[in-house]
Amino acid sequence: MFFFSPNLQNMSSQVRLRLLPSARCLFDEPVQVKLGGLRSRQVVTMRARSSDDRGVEFSSSACYRADGDGEVDLDTDPSLGGSYVGVEPMGLLWSMRPHTLHKFFYKNKALNPHLVKFSVHQGEGEGEGRMLAEATNERLLMGDGVSRVPVQQGNLRGVLFTPPGGGPFPAVLDLYTLGGGLSEKRAALLATRGFLVLTVSLYGRDEQAKNITEIHLDYFEEALEFLKKQDGVGSRGVGVVSLSKSGDLALSVASYLPGVEATVWINGCSANTALPLHYRNSQILPALKFEPKKIVSTASGAVITKHCVPSTLAEENRDALVPIERATGHFLFAAAEDDQNWDSKSYMDQMVDRLKTHGKDNYESVSYPGAGHFLEPPYGPYCPSSFHSMVGRPVLWGGEPRAHAAAEVHLWRKIQDFFTTHLRCDISPPESKL
Known part of the structure; x- marks a missing residue:
């Protein structure tokens, strides 16, 4: 059974976390991650979490500063620190690391989608600031009809x-x-x-x-x-x-x-x-x-x-x-x-x-x-x-x-x-x- 998460799950009525063009995509397709509703120049931490078919947990994080309109677009805005720096639209995915040393990302069963939970938190650094919004990216290994x-x-x-x-x-x-x-x-x-x-x-x-x-x-x-x-x-x-x-x-x-x-x-x-x-x-x-x-x-x-x-x-x-x-x-x-x-x-x-x-x-x-x-x-x-x-x-x-x-x-x-x-x-x- 596929677990489907809606494109938008807001922990704050003001902050918007969007996965475009859809929260459901193929494993080999990019998604555009955008934030809105932040304060002007607000600094936040983006996180990604997932687990593989053996239950090994993976995660990444990156710090971003909103523009004057309170928006962040990972396609164009640079990470200021964390798992990577610079403009990396899919950095939160490829930079995820296992919580256990020397573990390969074991995604082997085609019927099981790769579920990645994106979240945005107040502040920067390793501390877990208050969650402002989250969304789940469902990344399929098989398209419809295969x-x-x-x-x-x-x-x-x-x-x-x-x-x-x-x-x-x-x-x-x-x-x-x-x-x-x-x-x-x-x-x-x-x-x-x-x-x-x-x-x-x-x-x-x-x-x-x-x-x-x-x-x-x-x-x-x-x-x-x-x-x-x-x-x-x-x-x-x-x-x-x-x-x-x-x-x-x-x-x-x-x-x-x-x-x-x-x-x-x-x-x-x-x-x-x-x-x-x-x-x-x-x-x-x-x-x-x-x-x-x-x-x-x-x-x-x-x-x-x-x-x-x-x-x-x-x-x-x-x-x-x-x-x-x-x-x-x-x-x-x-x-x-x-x-x-x-x-x-x-x-x-x-x-x-x-x-x-x-x-x-x-x-x-x-x-x-x-x-x-x-x-x-x-x-x-x-x-x-x-x-x-x-x-x-x-x-x-x-x-x-x-x-x-x-x-x-x-x-x-x-x-x-x-x-x-x-x-x-x-x-x-x-x-x-x-």
Whole structure:
């Protein structure tokens, strides 16, 4: 059940807190936050509070000074202090931090909206001044008419999201790394934007990767075939979108399996990592193993793993490189320059050089200074550190919050444009509306 809060809930009959154009929107859409009815030049503190699917609480705050008419507009007025400073229209969202250290914003179930309570308080600073007004922003992961169907067929474990209408729709396979398990957020939002999306657990039936010693490309082949057979699929080929470890899996899917027309690689590696890759009962790529002795500890209790991956260009590791020159589809490489999980920017540059060497021009690349590892759909809380299932402890992901948030906005639009360009249908994907 969706909880709907009206656009305006005033604790004072004079102060007005408005969320425009509506208090109900999609997760990846901005809202305009405006205040009215304050005293001329009055200083107030804006707060945002929320919790994720695991009950972890997040919050942010920012101090604002009203203009001569007693109004504040976060689209144009600067924060004077708090979780961020300067003009940041969506700063209260991306600057939210967990109340418990090293927690990732776990928003995984597409049917549950992200509820953010905005409030305005007297005065400035950390003290909780008298609340003057509040409003709840209901941020949906699925637009009206999008269908969500769990998939348990053969080895597949996933969820299929289909846009409203009969199609034809571009088809996308979402490989999202969340401890190897299933994540729905990105897939649901892509479906809302007009793509038919299947998101799958990376390890199939064994969603938590317990006792996994190898990964089988056959599983992703099964996923592709399932996706291609869905009613409404209109693209000639399928797209693949990835992040982190699933990046090298996406490269392998594009390089070894037919029918992949567009692959989005986000902050992955250029070589097969962690576990050997098998296909049709044979190993096709060995695993590039991590070097735990190179883990760097920090005062926060989180560690830096960036230097734990051996050189992908060393002679002894070349067999693990994914032969992306075999791919017939197009690539979009996206790398965060401050990724502290591993050196994504170097891997991207290596892959660009490799494709150039083989006379290929089927790629585009983009890098983001100041961004960290977890580049996700925009307007969620920035994650500086969280538990890494493979490392077995919290890790630093890197990035500066403001730059990271801007990178997410830019990349999200670029991903959609990339898929629309290379997964052509008879008609263009419909504009999605709530």
